[in-house]
Amino acid sequence: MSMQQISPPIQTTSFTEPRQSAFWKLWRQIRKPVSTLVWYAVMIAVSMVVLVPIILVVLGSFKSVTEFFSTPYGLPEKFDFFNYRRAWETANLQRATLNSLIATSLGVFFSTVLACLASYGIARFDFRGRSWLRLAFIGGLVVPVQLIIIPIFVIMRQTGLLGTIWSLVLVYSVLGIPLGVLVMVGFFNALPRDLEEAARIDGASHFQIFARIMLPLTRPALAAVIILNGVWMWNDFFLGLILLTREDAYTLPVAIMAFRGSYMTEWGLIFASVIISIMPVLIGYVLLSRQFIAGLTAGSVKG
Amino acid sequence: MPADNRGNSESGWRFPEVPYFWFILPGLLAYSILFIWPTIRSFYLSLYDWSGRGPLGPIVWEQNFRNIVHSDKFWQAAGNSFKLFIFIFIFQNTISLGLALLLNRGGASTHFFRVIIFLPQIMSAVATGIIWILMLDPIIGAINPFLADIGLESFQRQWQSDPAWALRTVMIVMAWQWNGMAVILYLAGLQNVPEDLRHAAMIDGAGRFRTFKDITFPMLAPAFTIVTVLSFILIFRAFDLIYILGGPAGVPDGATLVLGVLIYSDAFGQGAFNSQARFSFAMAEGVTLFIFLAAISGLLIWLLGRREAAVKT
Structure with missing residues (x-):
């Protein structure tokens, strides 16, 4: 399977304006920025899934036992390397x-x-x-x-x-x-x-x-x-x-x-x-x- | 390895004119002593009855293998390994592949996100395990409160001690760690798909989905082979992360016991879950796993290789 099967149905209309309704016009204009926005949203969400557990461990490493059990997540009182x-x-x-x-x-x-x-x-x-x-x-x-x-x-x-x-x-x-x-x-x-x-x-x-x-x-x-x-x-x-x-x-x-x-x-x-x-x-x-x-x-x- | 220098010397005793021999010898020697010999030794010792302490017991031929077939623990572990593989396989061909498609473009921000997504892959299983033991802990963990915050209280679980969820939890943690590898392998595959081919298809009127289905996906066949075979081998002999999450007995009650951990426990495990070490039995299990891995990965490579060849024509 390769190009040959895709080639026949050449649609000459694809370069003209197929639909003229206001909705499609708007969509054409905002399509690019919207997809960029969605892309960033997905990437940031995935990055959070990766980074949040690691960050919580880093924060936890600055807490004493009592502090850790009272606030397991959240910033430590101070960044002390004890x-x-x-x-x-x-x-x-x-x-x-x-x-x-x-x-x-x-x-x-x-x-x-x-x-x-x-x-x-x-x-x-x-x-x-x-x-x-x-x-x-x-x-x-x-x-x-x-x-x-x-x-x-x-x-x-x-x-x-x-x-x-x-x-x-x-x-x-x-x-x-x-x-x-x-x-x-x-x-x-x-x-x-x-x-x-x-x-x-x-x-x-x-x-x-x-x-x-x-x-x-x-x-x-x-x-x-x-x-x-x-x-x-x-x-x-x-x-x-x-x-x-x-x-x-x-x-x-x-x-x-x-x-x-x-x-x-x-x-x-x-x-x-x-x-x-x-x-x-x-x-x-x-x-x-x-x-x-x-x-x-x-x-x-x-x- | 200067030995070869003398191959051309004018006088005296000459080294044999096989220079490759001197290049290969050191590696082959080391590899034979600590890899090939132990492999052969395992096959041989799996035919004996030997605990690992004291002198070698009597030869029992296939008795250890019979015991494996009748061992509930072995089948439980094999089943868990299989479920783990199926889950990771589905995950890698949906989420990881999707992420690879999203990341297949240029730009500094793309590289930045690639670096983050690949990050868990360079972390040790000990680090990953401890990070997730914290996240999943029912008292201090962050997962249950997070679910409550977004209104999903009913999804809160005793993740690691609930028999129904322990293995699923292991699956999720493994997917978290191994996602990066599949994404990068698929990305490498995507970079082999010529850009003009896709553009040509788009201009010819094929939509995004058609282009993916007819151009991109078939061209990804080699990457698919690599991802599948690699995760198959890695999961069926996995030890570190699963041992850290579930311990030597696969708590609770063997729910997270997999083949890689079972072999370890049978050979080296002492204490409550296994009163005596059974080297021969463990080696028989190892031999069984090895034959299974070699046969199935050979089969996979052959089958998927045929598929790759079919795609190319």
Whole structure:
């Protein structure tokens, strides 16, 4: 189905004035401003649905327990960061933030390096089984984490890494590979071949070509992979919940949930922790919104 | 990975002339140890009777899978996962698609609203869960008083503890978080629909609806495939948000129990709801879910791919 079916009924009348009643005349005049108005109304309503819950949590994070229960919504008496200080010090969010930073940055680094190298090998060389290899990597996206985590748990227990942040770093480094390969193979494939041949003639090795010529050209895809993996690792709760059995290794999501169990009614404190945990991603998102939106869809669009 | 440099060296021992091998090796090695091996291991261990503590129990072949078929909890969780998927599927193809159509135009304000609508997508499940636990709380939450303010007192609920509403509440929260992803994917699809094609149709006298039905919608077929397959996989293995809202047992009384949470609870859950961990049983459930996911997403990609091909001609 395409244009052909629409073409026949050409209505020459569509450019003349078909109806002359006052109502239609008025409608023609106000149609544009009205539709703009409706558009803004819908957008503002949707934005409210997104923003109001977040704003209420931000407001709640400035309230003491008594203040919160007397006025759960509404502005706080004053914008004092006492909940943030308490969360940072007493609830030991300091340690959790550090752990999250370690796990995410190392996880992103290793998975990106491994995925880039493997993608380059798969995309730029002809050999038997390369499409199978690509499929083996990308197929990882369909495997439920719940399935592989049990043997991983056993491996970590046997190696004594269970409970430490290093178990999480290892798992992130590997679980980030399928998405990286999905995005990077497509991108490396699209780069022109003569680039490489010219460099080859100049005596550059394969690795030099990869690192100095090809990789810099894939910067947008690289940014997509880093954002995509960075956001999920920073936000991940499941793997941390299982692997981090020791409290001093808790990442932010795990620490906040543990914390919620012991301070059920201290809403202000919990909200402050939540805001602290969102902040790094939020700042990145506000500064680089275009890259984030493009990045978070890159993986899925290419597939 | 400098190993490959020596492939061209003049003298001495030469590395094999398969440079791609050295590029792929590190990633493949890591991936094999912590991904492929655990996957195979799960298939293998699901045939045993093993709690996870102590030595491996005797091989019981398909007994764990028989137990799954007779497990009410499994079917309850599978049913809930399915309902969740259907709801999100409908939501994404009405509300999210509609929003994408509205946002498919230029301008700074459009970008501003896109940024807001996509915002929940970058938030952690823990943050989203806690935000909505507050909103829905019957005592301090904002939802019930808001309903009263706009004259809908009769719609007030004990959102999370009412068995009839607990799952619907999870659906709404999930839709809130995942809407942004579907909107952006559909927007990316819409940007592939050539502007002139639509204009041509309009000039030929096709109304807005005709243009959407005959031009825009068929051209959205690839985006539809991506949105459907992606949400299918993500929902059937979802854990974080649902666990935070409903806990390991899917309160109340399993109403919010889904497959992703059930597998976790069977393997690692201790306490009142599950006296002992059952690794083998949980792995059998994981294997079942994996086969189901792989088969259905393969089928979906094939079917929707045929539809895409039909549209192109």
